[in-house]
Amino acid sequence: MSEAIHETTASPPASRTSALLESLSLRPGDGVVLLLAAMMLLAPAVGVPHEYMLQDTLKSMMVAFGTLAAAWLLLWQNRQRNEPLQWHGVLWLPLLLMVYALGSMAWSHTYLAAVEAVRWFVFFVLLWVGMNSLTRERVPMLVSGIHWGAVLAALWAALQFWFDFQLFPQGASPASTFINRNFFAEFVVCTLPFSLWLLVQARNSSEIALRAFFLAFNLVAILMTGTRSALLGLLFLLLVLPPIVWMYRQQFELAHWRRHQAWLALAVLLATVAGLGSLPTGNPQIETEKLGHTALQRSFFRAASLVEKDAYTKGSASVRLIMWKSTARMIEAHPVTGVGAGAWEAVVPLYQVNDELLETDFYAHNEILQLLAEYGLAGWGFLLGLLTYLSLTAWRTWNDQSDAGQEEAPLRALALACLLALLVVSCAGFPWRMASTGALFALALAILIASDVRLGIRGSVLAHALPWSPRRARLLMIFVLACLVLAVYIALQAAASERRLVMAVKLAATVSQSGEANHPRWEPVKAQILQLTREGIAINSHYRKITPLVGDQLTVWGDWTNAIWIWESVVDSRPYVSGILANIARGYLQTGNSDKAAVYLERIRLLRPNTPMVHSLEVAILNNTGQQGQAIQLIRQYLQEGSYDFDLLNTAYLLGMQAKDWPLALQALQLRNERWPMLAWDGWLKMGDIYTLPEVADEARALQAYRAAVAAVAEAQKDAVRQKVPPAYRARL
Secondary structure, eight states: OOGGGGSOOSOOOOHHHHHHHHHTTOOTTTHHHHHHHHHHHHHHHOOOSSSSSOHHHHHHHHHHHHHHHHHHHHHHHTTTOOSOEEEOGGGHHHHHHHHHHHHHTTTSOHHHHHHHHHHHHHHHHHHHHHHTTOOTTTHHHHHHHHHHHHHHHHHHHHHHHHHOOOSSOOSSSSOTTSSSHHHHHHHHHHHHHHHHHHHHTOOSHHHHHHHHHHHHHHHHHHHHHTOHHHHHHHHHHHHHHHHHHHHTGGGSGGGGOOHHHHHHHHHHHHHHHHHHTTSBOOOHHHHHHTSOSBHHHHHHHHHHHTTSTTTTSSHHHHHHHHHHHHHHHHHHHOTTTOSOTTTHHHHGGGGOOTTOOOOOOSSOSOHHHHHHHHHTHHHHHHHHHHHHHHHHHHHHHHHOOSHHHHHHHHHHHHHHHHHHHHHHHTTSSOGGGSHHHHHHHHHHHHHHHHHHHHHTOBOTTSBEEEOOOHHHHHHHHHHHHHHHHHHHHHHHHHHHHHHHHHHHHHHHHHHHHTSOTTSGGGHHHHHHHHHHHHHHHHHOTTOTTTHHHHHHHHGGGTOHHHHHHHHHHHHHHSTTOHHHHHHHHHHHHHTTOHHHHHHHHHHHHHHSTTSHHHHHHHHHHHHHTTOHHHHHHHHHHHHHHTOOOHHHHHHHHHHHHHTTOHHHHHHHHHHHHHHOGGGHHHHHHHHHHHHTSTTTOOHHHHHHHHHHHHHTSOHHHHHHHHTTSOHHHHTTO
């Protein structure tokens, strides 16, 4: 099919513009793909060098602006066009989810559903723009942008791994510009097929060596992370990429390589992986993880952990298994309607059993399960439609022996390999929701459907003409411009809210860590913290990730009143998070409002009956209302059943001391030492103090407890702990 469907019908550009484009090896009409390539280079390569904005907020801005700018430019290029543009049945898939998300705003979580609607709208626009701009001649430009974005992201990760480079805030390092190394690794592994495409299209020895090095460099960066989902994706790619290259070798420049050039590529690949992969880390955080000190060691260690006997009963895999089980219950409860777009994080506590108290995550870590849980039949439609299309595309690519089919086959096969890796990592993470990886998802699909157009694969549900006119182009240009203005507004609001809330958290942490949080000199800072928090919540009251942290810090200096309203602003948006509900109940106890504490206890009891959290609050409320005898009776029962948490043990110790029930106080401290060994030094000191009381008077056990307290801390802290020991015993330690 003619490539003319992708070109503007406007009058020829001025000679000066033509000369500029020619100097850049660009043709008129290439600007759209150049924008997409720049977006895919910058989104993974650029990060925020401070904590006042979330990394993916910046990346989401770049993807949204890049997509809308490319759409506007495409419309501008076709503003005088009367010939049809192109449409494809795959475009209905993101539109289906966008429409569902808009509808679920009426009955589910309005804010989260709106976010999902925007996400799928951007996905749809990116897919349509890519389909109508990605000619065969322009694909290399986009592939280069994807590749170099991955290379630059890998460079940041390597600097973090080898030299503890700290330009970007890190969670689990090395995370490049992605805050978490899993996000980074899952993105880069999906780009490897395109990096391989550039390698086998190299024409001379220097190009071959350079591209082989950067392909291997990206591979080493993935190994540095030890991300198991990415390693699984890499395994699948190692199974499919060599056959693809061999099968279509005549269509690549690889067919014209001399033998020494092929050996050069292989040698550079192996030497880079072996050499760079054997360099030890200089990052103290990575060293303390004890998962290997080199990229190769970490990857082998983490890959081996997948087949360990208890691989799914401990660590992050067990946490994911808990989330997957909860999500499966969610799907079973709402198989048709789902729980609402984006609502997984808001309602997941309703589908956890009593011993699954994990509420610290915001996604199911399985895109397929979360899609079905949130979208119901719409999710099934998207998933089945996507898998059906990809399967048919793979079948057609394999069987099409025509000249046109063979010309398209290598690129189609590598785009399918990219999507295969994406589907693999999607089973243990949430890459569709990350801006860079989500954009890669849309563009890999766009490469396939643009290829369908070129091959003339048409039908009612596949490629077909989209009626076009200058009037339609102008209307859509106005619409896209309005979307850009709205995107700028949303971006500014998000940046303002995040900055205020993060500043509040950091200032509050500074006050807490000062050791004198209630000194008068901190009063202006505390007032600033509350002002920043109010402003941030006023802009966006749905920041579950950040807002509760401010309230947590306020409790350090006893400001429970302000902590309560901050936590309550969170449960207004996430009403089923029992941990925050429990914090509010404890806050009301601290401020003497036992009635309000009891109200929140009942809310928690509906969510988590018969759990240590509920038992701890029951005891605390009894203690606050003067019913110490009944509280002690319940404590004994719960300790015998083994149903206790940190707060219940602390209450047990305090009540034991008040009632002079020394066995109860000692039992509470002993259990706390066993369950929370990092505080064992404090527990042993308190036990030693009990043994020195006249009513107990056990000198030997007191000395033994004080010695255990000193032994429980590192050498640097031993002197400080010794000073807390009574002078009569200190000299005998």
